[in-house]
Amino acid sequence: MRVVSVVGFLGSGKTTSIAALARHLTSQRQRVAFLINDVGEVQRDGAVIRAGGHEVVEIYGGCLCLMRDDLYQGLAELAQIPDLGWVIIEPSGMADAERMSRLLERFPRILDAASAAQYHLQCRLSIVDAVRYRLLMRSVPHLIRASVRVADVVLLNKVDAAKTSDIDAIEADVRKNMKPTAVLRRVSAKDELAAPVIRDVLGMAVQHV
Ligand SMILES: Nc1nc2c(ncn2[C@@H]2O[C@H](COP(=O)(O)OP(=O)(O)OP(=O)(O)O)[C@@H](O)[C@H]2O)c(=O)[nH]1
Numbered sequence: 001m002r003v004v005s006v007v008g009f010l011g012s013g014k015t016t017s018i019a020a021l022a023r024h025l026t027s028q029r030q031r032v033a034f035l036i037n038d039v040g041e042v043q044r045d046g047a048v049i050r051a052g053g054h055e056v057v058e059i060y061g062g063c064l065c066l067m068r069d070d071l072y073q074g075l076a077e078l079a080q081i082p083d084l085g086w087v088i089i090e091p092s093g094m095a096d097a098e099r100m101s102r103l104l105e106r107f108p109r110i111l112d113a114a115s116a117a118q119y120h121l122q123c124r125l126s127i128v129d130a131v132r133y134r135l136l137m138r139s140v141p142h143l144i145r146a147s148v149r150v151a152d153v154v155l156l157n158k159v160d161a162a163k164t165s166d167i168d169a170i171e172a173d174v175r176k177n178m179k180p181t182a183v184l185r186r187v188s189a190k191d192e193l194a195a196p197v198i199r200d201v202l203g204m205a206v207q208h209v
């Protein structure tokens with residue numbers, strides 16, 4: 001079971017991006033399930049993903065990064081699904097990305113050796129909203145920086161709605177917080193993700209991208 005976890009502030013485009021990844025995986029006959037953490041009163045994200053025909057475990061009642069037992073139980077539940085290739089996790093937009101990342105790294109420790117060998121944290125994906133970047137860096141800079149710091153892949157999203165000169169400056173700023181090995185791609189997730197972007201996130205495990 002390969003795991004992709006997606007962090008990014010409220011409304012940055014997490015669900016839009018993972019729906020695009022899921023469409024790709026499904027077209028490759030890969031079975032994918034979701035662990036979604038809706039904290040709002042309306043469980044919208046779970047409904048969006050379920051409408052795509054995917055299996056979804058939803059966790060309510062708080063932020064996933066603070067609910068280790070629920071997260072681990074949800075993952076263990078998904079691990080029971082036969083032939084499940086991928087699990088995509090969307091915590092709430094207020095999640096602490098570093099805490100989430102640590103929990104996902106430690107999950108195999110509670111598994112038996114055979115199950116632990118099946119578990120692979122494929123990608124920590126961070127979605128950065130290019131349109132609201134400056135605003136968010138004034139109001140919640142710690143959340144934005146943390147989500148970028150842990151990422152293997154950063155998607156600078158909504159570039160369709162931002163000026164190129166702004167995007168250049170934002171990208172330079174985002175890069176300051178990225179791991180040296182991390183990759184940044186400019187995307188407009190609502191218009192699908194290009195093949196090289198999908199390959200960055202899902203790795204070479206997926207063919208014919
Ligand atoms: N212009 C533009 N809007 C986008 C893009 N991607 C997503 N959006 C819009 O941004 C809004 C939020 O998208 P979601 O995918 O729900 O974002 P999210 O991060 O999952 O949001 P929460 O789960 O509420 O934190 C929606 O209205 C999307 O249509 C994009 O590439 N360009």
Ligand SMILES: [Mg+2]
Pocket residue numbers: 014015016045090
């Ligand atoms: Mg969402």
